[in-house]
Amino acid sequence: MKALYSLFLVFALAALALVGAGAMGMEKAFGLYIPFLAVAVFVVGFCMRVVDWGRSAVPFCIPTTCGQQESLPWIKQSTIENPSTTGGVVMRMLLEVLLFRSLFRNTKVDLHEGTKVTYSSSKWLWLGALAFHYSFLTIVLRHMRFFTEPVPGIIAGIEAMDSMLQIGAPTLYLTDIVFVAAVTYLFVRRVVVPQIRYISLVQDYFPLFLILGIAFSGIFMRYFAKVDIISVKQLAMGLVTFSWVVPEGIGVMFYIHMFLVSVLLAYFPLSKLMHMGGVFLSPTRNMNCASRKFRHINPWKFENVHYHTYEEYEDEFREKMVEKDLPVDKPLAEGAE
Secondary structure, X not given: OHHHHHHHHHHHHHHHHHHHHHHOOOHHHHXXXXXXXXXXXXXXXXXXXXXXXXXXXXXXXXXXXXOOOOOOOOOOOOOOOOOOOHHHHHHHHHHHHHHOHHHHOOEEEEEEOOOEEEEEEOOHHHHHHHHHHHHHHXXXXXXXXXXXXXXXXXXXXXXXXXXXOOOOOOOOOHHHHHHHHHHHHHHHHHHHOHHHHHHOOHHHHHHHHHHHHHHHHHHHHHHOOOOOHHHHHHHHHHHHXXXXXXXXXXXXXXXXXXXXXXXXXXXXXXXXXXXXXXXHHOHHHHOOOOOOOOOOOOOOOOOOOOOOOHHHHHHHHHHHHHHOOOOOOOOOOOOOO
């Protein structure tokens, strides 16, 4: 039901653009005003989330460690998995951001013969996530040709590499196929795996369906409902130069595609998609592990704040702890039972 509800929301958004830009003739709203507002919400919301995270206090040394920490000189340290220097942290962050290193080490848990627990490697999720993110990045970079004049050589080179296995006309881009396959895999995984399906919420399905809607509407425009590319570029260049104009004859499918992209941009800062910025501010990743070299003192330990010590805790709950056979430092007083 959660997946169906998310799918219904995406269809409703597409229908809204179809009626608004098609039947009601609101091309300016769906081609200019809504995209501009969505970009503003994305930029402001993204910055606010990052600033809010950056202002959060990190009083403890809590990096994730997966290797030998720096200790005695004759013990070899894992400088990337458990870095103690800034260079090691930078290298670990690069591997995390560019290659999803922690996801590569992902394992799955299975039950055999009822109670036997086994752990095994699970690389499909890592491969699907890597394919999705890099194909998405390539598609975004390819679309930059609509917002630049002349088109930079690097964007033209990316487009040429993406279409090197040209099949027919118009050109078939490799990332279109990889992108749809990767998103479909991520959705099927959430539906098929019982553990993942149990914890999945509407906000997990909605971005997947929204991204699929953007992909299918773009592919449909390219190969079936042909759109005037010159008019599309004129509209896009008008958006970035603030000389807003809506050319004639673009077609309603373009406005559906543009509206879904606008919804994704506006939804981005409010969703789990913000992990794109959050990964750089995660203290489990961006801190070096120097807990043996330096003493980390909690800056929140104020002198005028009363702390509930363990002795006070035990005095308060000693009877209940003894009743549950929990160990206590002091025995119950005679007659307390």
